[in-house]
Amino acid sequence: MKVTVRFFASVKEQLGRELEEIELPAGISTVGGLRAHLRARGGRWAEVLAETRRVTAAVNQDMVKPGAAIRPGDEVAFFPPVTGG
Amino acid sequence: MKILVQQEDFDVSLEIKALSKNPSIGAVASFVGVVREVAMTLEHYPGMTENSIKKIAEEARSRWQVADCTVIHRYGDLQPGDQIVLVAAASAHRGDAFAACEFIMDYLKTRAPFWKKEHAAGGSRWVEAKASDDDAAERWQLRQGSTKP
Numbered sequence: 001m002k003v004t005v006r007f008f009a010s011v012k013e014q015l016g017r018e019l020e021e022i023e024l025p026a027g028i029s030t031v032g033g034l035r036a037h038l039r040a041r042g043g044r045w046a047e048v049l050a051e052t053r054r055v056t057a058a059v060n061q062d063m064v065k066p067g068a069a070i071r072p073g074d075e076v077a078f079f080p081p082v083t084g085g
Numbered sequence: 086m087k088i089l090v091q092q093e094d095f096d097v098s099l100e101i102k103a104l105s106k107n108p109s110i111g112a113v114a115s116f117v118g119v120v121r122e123v124a125m126t127l128e129h130y131p132g133m134t135e136n137s138i139k140k141i142a143e144e145a146r147s148r149w150q151v152a153d154c155t156v157i158h159r160y161g162d163l164q165p166g167d168q169i170v171l172v173a174a175a176s177a178h179r180g181d182a183f184a185a186c187e188f189i190m191d192y193l194k195t196r197a198p199f200w201k202k203e204h205a206a207g208g209s210r211w212v213e214a215k216a217s218d219d220d221a222a223e224r225w226q227l228r229q230g231s232t233k234p
Binding site for chain 1: 194211218
């Protein structure tokens with residue numbers, strides 16, 4: 001399935017990427033699965049999306065836990081803990 | 086309910102006047118966040134930002150008697166002394182107005198997708214999230230809509 005992935009703030013800067021459309025291999029159906037898939041690219045991806053790093057995810061603009069399901073056409077975002085206000 | 090995410094500054098007095106027009110209102114509590122010492126750039130996630138603030142404000146209205154509220158949050162480049170955020174809650178009585186205002190602010194800090202990047206003389210850096218902000222939001226889960234601790 002195809003999903004849109006967006007990155008914000010320090011995650012965006014460190015990956016050097018803001019947005020991409022990804023065709024996911026069969027078997028990846030959760031946010032955590034997608035994060036692991038991106039991490040497997042190695043290099044900066046492995047570093048920035050490492051399990052030890054605090055990265056928050058959102059699906060269709062709602063913050064979710066790593067077990068959250070993703071469906072074709074979803075917009076998934078990864079970003080650091082928020083610091084507004 | 087008025088939720089705005091904008092680059093422009095806002096006028097607190099005009100916003101409070103607008104809230105006070107409703108004849109059932111006896112109290113307006115407001116909070117203004119201001120840039121401290123260092124210039125910064127605020128990034129946000131357009132669309133999600135507005136929706137998340139709206140959800141937080143609706144949650145406040147389900148917990149307390151809030152007749153109306155206004156939240157304005159800026160993004161972009163800000164200088165020391167600039168206003169960043171306004172939260173104003175209007176109610177018949179002050180207890181609900183104070184509680185709703187603080188609740189919205191605490192939740193906004195941990196749920197609304199904004200990120201601050203500070204520009205000091207030595208360079209720029211992303212501001213780290215504080216555990217104390219998580220704690221501030223967490224404590225409302227124990228209070229369950231009561232205005233008393």
